[in-house]
Amino acid sequence: MSIKLDQVVKVFGTQRVLDDVSLTIAEGEFFVVLGPSGCGKSTLLRLISGLEPLDGGRILINGREVAASGLHLAPEQRGVGVVFQSYALWPHMTVAGNVAFPLETAGRSRSEVTRRTEECLATVELTRFADRKPADLSGGQRQRVALARCLAQGASTILMDEPLANLDPHLRGAMEEELSAFHKASAATTLFITHDQREAMALADRIAILWDGRLLQADAPEVIYRRPRNRHVAGFIGQGSIVTVRVTAAEAGTAHVRLGKAGQDVACVADTQPGTAALLLRPEDIEACGDEGAQLCGRVERSVYRGGFHEADVAVEGLDAPLMVRLAGRPAAGERIGLRLRSGWLLPA
Structure with missing residues (x-):
């Protein structure tokens, strides 16, 4: 099912926690909301799920209004399932009992409960753990139980509130693969909340x-x-440097910019006009080279070993920020390095 937010507002006291947020999540999409702590991510999820009323705008799920001025459908009427950080499993029930619980409370027949529980456990590959208690499972397995329970209750939209936050770092990569597999198997519209950009990049069809x-x-x-x-x-996504440059000419999506005492053609938005601008340079946009063929020259301020390469901050005369450069060998502080630019992105004015 699709989800649409139309100028959504949420206020706590005098603070607008969500300020005129509008977006559309397509049916079957794995959509990630990414941002720093306190930006309103979890509040957005709670509004969609019905756990919080909104203060402005409206929310539609599969074309039906579920929240608007004077309207607030209860969570159980929205057809969504929520996976919290804690997974919220019943500790005294078995894995199968946890998955069956929403079916039983909905009054389904015993045969239907059994059949659907088996199907959902098979989807998340937990059939052989059906008789275990949550305490006997790993964090990743408990997460899969929570996902199976969402499927069992008939949720075609699944909302996940930082579900990997409580897992050990070594387990997160494996769980990312499992979440992707689960999404493909279930075809559920998925909204995933996180502050971890690496998770977002690995999982999302789109990121907000x-x-x-x-x-x-x-x-x-x-x-x-x-x-x-x-x-x-x-600045929030990936690594790189943002430096102030002078755009001397621009046409056909390419701008000629002045960096320090040298000029270089870089990719940019088509409507950039000559003048001062901000240029984003990712580490892969910059190549270290010898003096011959160098477009810029700078000196190493500091370097950090990142496993397989050294990441160096290189100060270039005339630039208001150092450039982040990846080097094969360990540079010495103060070492002079020639640089050549492959590309870049001029931030829209």
Whole structure:
């Protein structure tokens, strides 16, 4: 089912936790809301699920209004399932009992409860754990029980509130693969809340960046990374440097910019005009080279070993921020390095 938020507002006291948020999540999409702590991510999920009333705007699920001025459908009337950080499993019930619970409370027949429980456990590959208690499972397995319970209750939309936050780092990668597999198997529309950009990039069909209650950008992961709309998005997603440059000419989507004492053609928005602008350079946009063929020269301020390469901050005369450069060998502090630019992105004005 699709989800549509139309100018949604939520206020706690005098603070607008969500400020005029509008977005559409397509049926079957794995949609990730990403942002720093306190930006309103979990509040957004609670509004969609019906756990909080909104203060402005409206929410539609599969084309039906579920929240608007004077309207607030209860969570059980919205057809959504929620997976919280804690998973919220009944500790005294078996895995099968937890999955069967929403079916039993809905008054389904015993045969239907048994059949549907087996189907949902098979979807998340937990059939052989049906008789265990949650305490006897790993964190990843408990998460899968929570997902199976969402499927059992007939939820075609699943909302996940930082479900990987309580897992050990080594388990997160495996669970990302499991979540992707689960999404493909269930075809459920999925809204995933996280503050971890790596998780977002690995899982999302599209990512929405939320910042201080406002939606900054909603796009495919590669668009968010390569063509961020502003400094907040550029600084929050990935690594890189943002430097002030002088655009001397622009046409056909390419701008000629002045960096320090050298000039270089870089990719940019088509309507960029000559003048001062902010240029985003990712580490892969910059190549270290010898003096011959170098477009810029700088000196290493600091370096950190990242496993397989060294990440260096290189100060270039005339630039207001150091450039982040990846080097094969360990550079010495103060070492002079030639640089050549492959590409770049001029942030929209």
